[in-house]
Amino acid sequence: MDCITTTLFPAAPFNFELTAGYHTYFRGSYGTDSLEGGEYRRLLDLGPKLVLTSVRSIGSVAHPELQVQLCSETLTEREATEATQQVAWLLGTDQDLTPFYNLAHSDPVLSQITERFYGLHLPHTASVFEAVVLAILGQQIATNVARIIRTLLIETYGPSLEHEGEQHFAFPRPEALAPVAVGELRKLKLSQRKAEYVQGFAQATLEGFNRLGMLQELPDAEVVKELTGLRGIGHWTAQWVLVRALGRPDALPLGDLALRRVVSNLYFRGDLIDDNQLAEFAARWSPYRTYATVYLFSALRNGMGQ
DNA sequence: ACCCAGGCATTGG
DNA sequence: CCAATGCATGGG
Numbered sequence: 001m002d003c004i005t006t007t008l009f010p011a012a013p014f015n016f017e018l019t020a021g022y023h024t025y026f027r028g029s030y031g032t033d034s035l036e037g038g039e040y041r042r043l044l045d046l047g048p049k050l051v052l053t054s055v056r057s058i059g060s061v062a063h064p065e066l067q068v069q070l071c072s073e074t075l076t077e078r079e080a081t082e083a084t085q086q087v088a089w090l091l092g093t094d095q096d097l098t099p100f101y102n103l104a105h106s107d108p109v110l111s112q113i114t115e116r117f118y119g120l121h122l123p124h125t126a127s128v129f130e131a132v133v134l135a136i137l138g139q140q141i142a143t144n145v146a147r148i149i150r151t152l153l154i155e156t157y158g159p160s161l162e163h164e165g166e167q168h169f170a171f172p173r174p175e176a177l178a179p180v181a182v183g184e185l186r187k188l189k190l191s192q193r194k195a196e197y198v199q200g201f202a203q204a205t206l207e208g209f210n211r212l213g214m215l216q217e218l219p220d221a222e223v224v225k226e227l228t229g230l231r232g233i234g235h236w237t238a239q240w241v242l243v244r245a246l247g248r249p250d251a252l253p254l255g256d257l258a259l260r261r262v263v264s265n266l267y268f269r270g271d272l273i274d275d276n277q278l279a280e281f282a283a284r285w286s287p288y289r290t291y292a293t294v295y296l297f298s299a300l301r302n303g304m305g306q
Numbered sequence: 307a308c309c310c311a312g313g314c315a316t317t318g319g
Numbered sequence: 320c321c322a323a324t325g326c327a328t329g330g331g
Contacts, residue, residue, distance in 0.1 A: 135312095142311040145329050191327045193314075234314050258312035297312085 001163065003071040006084045010093035014064035015119030016040075016057035019091050022294070023123045025143075026301050031134075031150050032158070032171050042090065043161055044070075044083050045126065045170040050161045051075065051083045052168055055091070061119040066093070071163065092121035092247065100291040107284065109266045110292060113299045122294050124247055128212055129205050130171045131245035132227070135237040136197045137190070152188040153198075177202035197232025204230055220248055243290050250287040254279055262296050262305035 020040035024030040034041045044051040051072040059065030070083050088094065097119070104110035125131040137153070138146040157172035157180065177198060185195035205212055215223050220242055227238040235255060242251035253259060254275045263281065264272045273281070285292035299305045 136314095139313040140311065140326085141313090141328065142330070145311075145327090148329080189328060193326060197314085232314070236313060240312090253312080255314095256312050261312090300312090 001071050002073065002075045003069060004075055004080045006068045006070065006080060008066040008068055008084065008088055008091075008093055010064040010066065010088075010091070010121065011096050012064055013061045013097060013119035014093065014121055015061050015117075016055075016064065016066065016091075018117055018120040018298070019123055020055070022120065022298060023090070025147075030147065031154055032169055040091075041168070042087075043159075043168040043170040044086050045159060045173070046079060046082055046086070049073075049079065050159055050170060051079070052161055052163050053083060053087055055087060064093075064119075066091075086126065089124050089247075090126065092123055095121045097121065097291075100288040103285065103288055104292075104295075110285075110295065113295050113304065116302075116304070117295055117298050120295065120298060122243070122247070122291065125244045126171060128215055128241060128245045129174050129202075131241045132201055132233065132237065133172075133177075133198055134244075135240045136194055136201070136232050139194070139237065149189050153185075153190075156188060174202040174205040178206050194232070200231055201233070215246065220251065223248075243293065248290060250289050252279070252282050252289040252293060258300060259293060259296065262300045265305050266296070266299070 017035075017038070020035045023033040023040070024035045028034060028036050032042055038056055040055040042053055044053050049072060051070050054069045056067050057064070058067045068084055068087050070080055072079070101114055104114045125134070133153075134150060137149050154169050154171060157176045158169035159173065159176075160167050160169045162168075180199060182192070182195040182199055185198060186192060190198065211226065215226060218226065223242060223246065224235065224238040227233045227241060228235060236253050239251045239253040242248040243253070260273055260275070260278055263278060264270055267281065282289050282292070296305065
C-alpha cells in the first residue's frame with residue numbers, strides 16, 4: 001500500500017466536522033462515507049483504480065486547512081492530484097458561503113440556522129449516477145428504510161478494498177448494476193419498480209454515456225428535461241441531482257415531504273403547506289434555494305425543525 | 307393490525 | 320392538464 005499526503009485550503013468559513021458530517025447524515029457512518037474521531041474516510045473510485053482517502057482538519061473554521069491522506073496499491077502524482085480534486089468536490093471546499101449568508105440575514109429563521117451551522121459547505125456526490133440511484137432508493141420511503149437498502153446495494157455491488165483489516169466500499173459503477181437481473185435487486189429489498197428503475201438507469205447510463213456527461217454544461221432546466229425523460233426520474237429526483245451531483249445553487253426539490261414539513265414547522269406554525277405554497281415562499285431564497293434547502297435539512301437532521 | 311415515509315408511473319377523467 | 324392508485328419495507 002502506497003500512501004501520499006496532500007493539502008487542501010477550503011474557502012473560509014469552512015467547518016470540516018459539519019460538512020463531512022452532512023455526508024454521513026450526522027452519524028458515524030453512512031453508505032460509503034464515515035466520520036469518526038475527526039477523520040472523514042471514503043474509498044474513491046478513479047476509473048479502474050481505488051484510492052482510500054482519509055481527511056482531517058489541521059486548521060480552523062476561519063483558516064481552514066485539510067490534510068488528505070491517499071492510499072492505493074500504486075499512486076502516481078497525477079492520480080494523487082485527481083483524487084485530491086475529488087475530495088475537494090465531495091466536501092464542496094470551493095464554495096463561497098458569503099452571498100448566501102448575506103441573504104440569510106434578512107430571514108430570522110435562516111439567520112438562526114446559519115449561525116448554528118456556520119461554515120457548513122454543501123457536500124456533493126462523486127457522480128450523477130450515484131446521486132440518481134441514491135435518490136431513486138430514497139423515493140417515498142422512510143430515511144431509515146432507505147439507509148438499509150442503500151447499504152445492501154453498496155456492499156453487494158460496490159468495488160471494495162481491504163485496509164488494516166477493514167473493508168471499504170465505493171459506490172457501485174453503472175457497469176456493475178446494468179447486467180444485474182431485477183430479481184437479484186429485489187433480494188436487496190428494492191421494490192419491483194425501484195429495481196427496474198435502477199437497472200434501467202444503469203443501462204441507460206452506459207448506452208448514453210455522452211448525454212449524461214453533457215449535463216455539466218447544460219442549464220438547470222435542460223438538465224431536468226434530460227433526466228425526467230428517463231424512467232424512474234421525476235422532478236423531485238432531478239432537483240436533488242442538481243443539488244448533490246452538479247452543485248447548482250438555486251435548485252428546489254418540490255414534492256419533498258420532509259422539506260414541506262420543516263418549512264411548515266419553522267415558518268407556518270406547523271400547518272403543512274403544499275408545493276405551490278412552498279414554491280411561492282422559497283422565492284425569497286433565490287438565487288440560493290439549494291443552500292436554504294441543505295441548511296434546512298441540516299436543521300431537521302439535528303432536531304431543530306420537528 | 308394498521309398507517310406512514312425526503313415519489314413515480316400509470317390510468318381515467 | 321389534474322386526481323386517484325399501487326408500490327414495498329421497517330418503524331411507530
